[in-house]
Amino acid sequence: MKVIKQLSAHATQDGDGVNISRIPGFDGKHLDPFLMIDELKSDNKNDYIGGFPAHPHRGMETFTYIIKGGFEHRDQMGNKKAIKAGDVQWMSTGKGVMHSEMPLADANEGLHGFQIWINMPSAEKMRAPIYQDTTAHPAPVATNDNGVTLKALAGTWQFADQALTSSLQTLAANAALADVTLPAGQRFELPPLSQQKVMLYIHTGSLTTQAGNVIAAKQLLILEPGSDIDLYTEQGAGVLILAGDELQQPIAHMGPFVMTTEAEIQQAIRDYQNGEFGNI
Structure with missing residues (x-):
């Protein structure tokens, strides 16, 4: 692995004073095609109780994965869902989504989760929005003989002699994500993935390199294209794998809007001010 x-x-901070860790x-x-990796991890309600009140998006995809606790999602398309531990939610916002994400009232034991933004190809940014989650079709999981587990959050993965096919299959830029859990003293290996960009985010514990160096949580490792994946942990670890094909296109960004040109950003602002994103 290189x-x-x-x-x-x-x-x-983001939303209503929510404390997060961001790349x-x-x-x-x-990161292309990814735009942002946000991790929310706290046992203190004050760090997340404000949640993310109603706000718009255009031109990107939001990918939410909850490990602990949960949020209630609402949007102008009529979706209202409790996204709890183990659940994944994906929104391809396209021309516009208005939504909110608020902590569940009964989530009293802390919260750990991610929101990851994926860029959309320029030609698709103004198509109709799409919403999907895994509450009815949970992310498939496989565990090998050494207790190493892979949860297929999006896309299709091969692990422990199984094909794990998530119900989320049409993310932009051929994106696929998985969560790997390694017990102490174990190794995880995968051959090179097909996507051009492969990254590893350590969210729990730590990894140990072949040279004996420890890589702690909250670190993102970007792999050389075509590299295999070879992880080892002495203390135990949780690692997100993020894979996708680079879009190599200009990025114009302002707050919740991600377009290709500044003119498109200004149009998004005008459309929002004119109420074209709808209401929850």
């Missing part, structure tokens, strides 16, 4: 870049998540990629340099 790592060509390592990035650290930094503390910030941004709106400059298009390192």
Whole structure:
């Protein structure tokens, strides 16, 4: 496995004062086709109780994965869903979505989850929005003889002599995501994936390199194209695998809008101000 870049998540806030750890990629340099990786991990309700009140999106996809706790999602398309531990939610916002994500009232034992933004090809940014989640079709999971587990969050994965096919199959840029859990002293290996961009985000525990260096949580490892995946942990680890094909297109970004040109951003603002995104 060859790592060509390592990035650290930094503390910030979003929504109504929600404390998160973020790796941004709106400059298009390192994460393409991904735009942002946000992790929310806290046992203190004050860090997330404000949630994410109603707000718009255009031109990108939101991918939400909950490990612990949960949120209630609402949008102008009429979707109202409790997204709980183990659930995945995907919105291809296209020309416009208005939604909110608020902590579940009974989520009293902390919250750990992700919202990951994926860019959309320029030609698709103004198509109709799509909503999908895994509440009715849970993400498939396989565990090998050493207790290493892979949960297929999106796309299709081969692990432990099984094909794991998520119900989420049509993400932009051929994106696929998986969550890998390694017990202490175990190794996880995968041959090279088909996607051009493959990244590893350590969300729990730590990894140990062949040289004996420890890579702690909140680190993102970007692999050389065509690299295999070879992870080892001495203490135990949880790692997200993010894969996708680079779009290599200009990025114009302002708040919840991600388009290709500044003119398109200004149009998104006018459309929002004119009420074209609808109401929840």
